[in-house]
Amino acid sequence: MREADYAALAQFRYQIRSFLAFSEAAAQDQGLTPQQHQALLGIKGFVHPQPATVGDIARFLLIRHHSAVELLNRMAKVGLISKVADPEDARRVHLKLTGKGEQKLRALSRKNLEELRRAASPALGRLLKSFRQSGGA
Numbered sequence: 001m002r003e004a005d006y007a008a009l010a011q012f013r014y015q016i017r018s019f020l021a022f023s024e025a026a027a028q029d030q031g032l033t034p035q036q037h038q039a040l041l042g043i044k045g046f047v048h049p050q051p052a053t054v055g056d057i058a059r060f061l062l063i064r065h066h067s068a069v070e071l072l073n074r075m076a077k078v079g080l081i082s083k084v085a086d087p088e089d090a091r092r093v094h095l096k097l098t099g100k101g102e103q104k105l106r107a108l109s110r111k112n113l114e115e116l117r118r119a120a121s122p123a124l125g126r127l128l129k130s131f132r133q134s135g136g137a
Contacts, residue, residue, distance in 0.1 A: 008130040015123050019115065026111045030104050035061065036075055039068075040105040043081060043095045051094035053086075080104065 027037035042060035046052035052060075058068035072095065075081045080101035086092035097105065 008127050012127045022115050023112050026108055030108055035071060037108055039071060040101055043097055044105055051096060053092050
């Protein structure tokens with residue numbers, strides 16, 4: 001590894017942390033916790049033939065199933081999501097964003113994409129170019 005590789009890795013981690021701090025502050029400005037924002041994104045962006053389930057969101061958020069249940073119950077209580085029993089397996093719950101959840105996620109996603117385009121994308125592009133030039137470890 002070259003000294004420049006360590007500098008690039010340090011800069012890369014800084015850019016990730018900066019973006020996450022921006023995203024967390026934006027979520028709080030919308031009245032959401034960062035975890036609620038991530039859950040909304042996981043439900044909306046889940047790529048699967050079936051709607052997202054509690055287990056899917058637990059895996060997406062890297063949390064335990066019972067923690068996901070508590071989070072999703074709180075989100076349903078404030079009208080961000082709805083929970084519907086799977087018609088084929090009543091033990092499984094399908095998750096769907098409500099109009100309120102959709103609106104908050106749309107606003108946050110716009111802000112996050114703008115920030116990625118404004119700051120993170122150019123910086124990350126330069127970092128990736130630096131990594132390619134070094135040829136790896």
